[in-house]
Amino acid sequence: MRPHGTALNPAPADVTPAVLAIGRADFPNILIDTLRRQAGVGHCMVFALTRAGATSCLLNAGNIPTGGDLGAAYAGQFHESDPNRDALFEDEGRAPIVLPAFAPRMYGARYRKIFFNNSGIVDKCATAIWVEDTCFYVNFYRIAAQGRFGDVERARLHAIAPAIGASVARHFQHSPLDQNLAALFATRAPLADLTNREQQVCRRILLGFSSEAISQALGISLHSTLTYRKRAYERLGISSQNELFAIVLRLLAGPRSLN
Incomplete structure (x- = not known):
């Protein structure tokens, strides 16, 4: 395992594989492989939030065994207590949205227990993009075995987030x-x-x-x-x-x- 905080391959960020996989059945696997290679992401989940209040989990890929359960729980109830929710809807219509850095204190005790303590998640980054009345909320996670995102990894995620968000939105629209x-x-x-x-x-x-x-x-x-x-x-x-x-x-x- 690469020690926490050490530099990644300095080659320019390349999300071409994920872009080329838009509309294909293997898009989730290509996306997580691209994120893993470019920024050390362990798991990715994508949620669709609408102005009408509906929330659904569109994508769950990576190394969290309980990811499916977490996606269902978030879409069913916990999206309402997500501290990023206000930022998502305040910036409605603007693209892309880069959300605040992860800090456990941002979340309520029950949310922390289910989504972080029980699942082994130790760090999270996120971005979002609005397309008409739907917000595609893209979350990137690291688990305990990986450690937290390093500075280089965070910078890489920040750089590729617009392309990743746009690719996700395009894939889940009518392709x-x-x-x-x-x-x-x-x-x-x-x-x-x-x-x-x-x-x-x-x-x-x-x-x-x-x-x-x-x-x-x-x-x-x-x-x-x-x-x-x-x-x-x-x-x-x-x-x-x-x-x-x-x-x-x-x-x-x-x-x-x-x-």
């Missing part, structure tokens, strides 16, 4: 992939043979949404999401996301039906 998927699921077998809810779940799987994010986006339980996924995979005769993606690639590359 070309999402438009293609809508057409495939509406017209092309075997995807068109799935029920409406199975299609909704599978489309979000292909866009890189976590199971928790799918549940929140569709307003259903995590158990229901997993059940719809299982049923869809059984109908398609597959057992993994990779096989689902292979079906989509085959349909995109193959000739279109004349029917």
Whole structure:
């Protein structure tokens, strides 16, 4: 493990891999790999907050085993007590937003216990960007095994935050992939043979949404999401996301039906 505070590779920051992965199913993995390489980020979570008050966890990737539970808890309740919330909405419409440096005293005791003490998180940086009525709130974490962000890492995050925020927002908006998927699921077998809810779940799987994010986006339980996924995979005769993606690639590359 690199000692805390030592310099990273001095090469210029490069977020090209994450930008090129926009709209692809592997975007979450490419994003966290890019963040890890460029600034030593251990985990990344992305939340969508709207003016109407809705909050959802869109992305959960990295080295925190309980990240899915934390995302669901934040979206369900704890977003209201996030000390960064005022900064997010005060700067509404401006881009990008760089939030204050992490300090445990900023958070209430219950928030600290669940999101930091129990999870092993020891440091956090964050940025955000508004697109129309949605704020994409991007959080970067380090756990105890990594130690806190060093000065070089913080400077690197500050430099790449605008590009990362814009990439995240673009990915989770209506991307070309999402438009293609809508057409495939509406017209092309075997995807068109799935029920409406199975299609909704599978489309979000292909866009890189976590199971928790799918549940929140569709307003259903995590158990229901997993059940719809299982049923869809059984109908398609597959057992993994990779096989689902292979079906989509085959349909995109193959000739279109004349029917």
